[in-house]
Amino acid sequence: MGKALAEIKEKDLHQFPFSNLKFDKIGKERGHYLVTEYKKSFKNPEGAKMQLLFYMYLLKKNLKLKEINGKVISGKKVIYVEGSEENMQMMEKLLEEIATFVSNPLPPKPKKIPFCKKCGYRDYCF
Ligand code: SF4
Numbered sequence: 310m311g312k313a314l315a316e317i318k319e320k321d322l323h324q325f326p327f328s329n330l331k332f333d334k335i336g337k338e339r340g341h342y343l344v345t346e347y348k349k350s351f352k353n354p355e356g357a358k359m360q361l362l363f364y365m366y367l368l369k370k371n372l373k374l375k376e377i378n379g380k381v382i383s384g385k386k387v388i389y390v391e392g393s394e395e396n397m398q399m400m401e402k403l404l405e406e407i408a409t410f411v412s413n414p415l416p417p418k419p420k421k422i423p424f425c426k427k428c429g430y431r432d433y434c435f
Pocket residue numbers: 419420421422424425426428429430431432434
């Protein structure tokens with residue numbers, strides 16, 4: 310759905326495959342790069358924001374970009390994601406935590422949280 314929306318909106322921006330990721334749109338706006346992702350819905354706005362920040366982090370680091378920002382669009386709602394140094398450091402810390410987590414020989418015991426009800430990984434977890 311995100312891909313279909315991207316095809317009909319913001320024709321001045323471009324699809325941009327990078328590594329094994331494919332961003333919906335990327336373009337230049339007032340001297341900085343802007344990544345745009347389209348979502349069918351905002352069931353998990355924080356998840357959508359973090360996914361985009363991860364893409365921005367990869368682009369900034371690997372392409373050595375000076376400034377990058379992003380936005381996630383769902384219908385008329387837009388979430389702006391700043392590519393600030395603070396956000397990039399937060400992403401770096403999260404990636405380190407994930408690397409530590411996945412290097413554990415055994416996963417922790419599952420703990421049900423309210424979000425589990427809507428989670429796409431539910432079948433793997435429980
Ligand atoms: S089902 Fe598993 S992966 Fe999904 S939110 Fe719950 S604990 Fe996390």
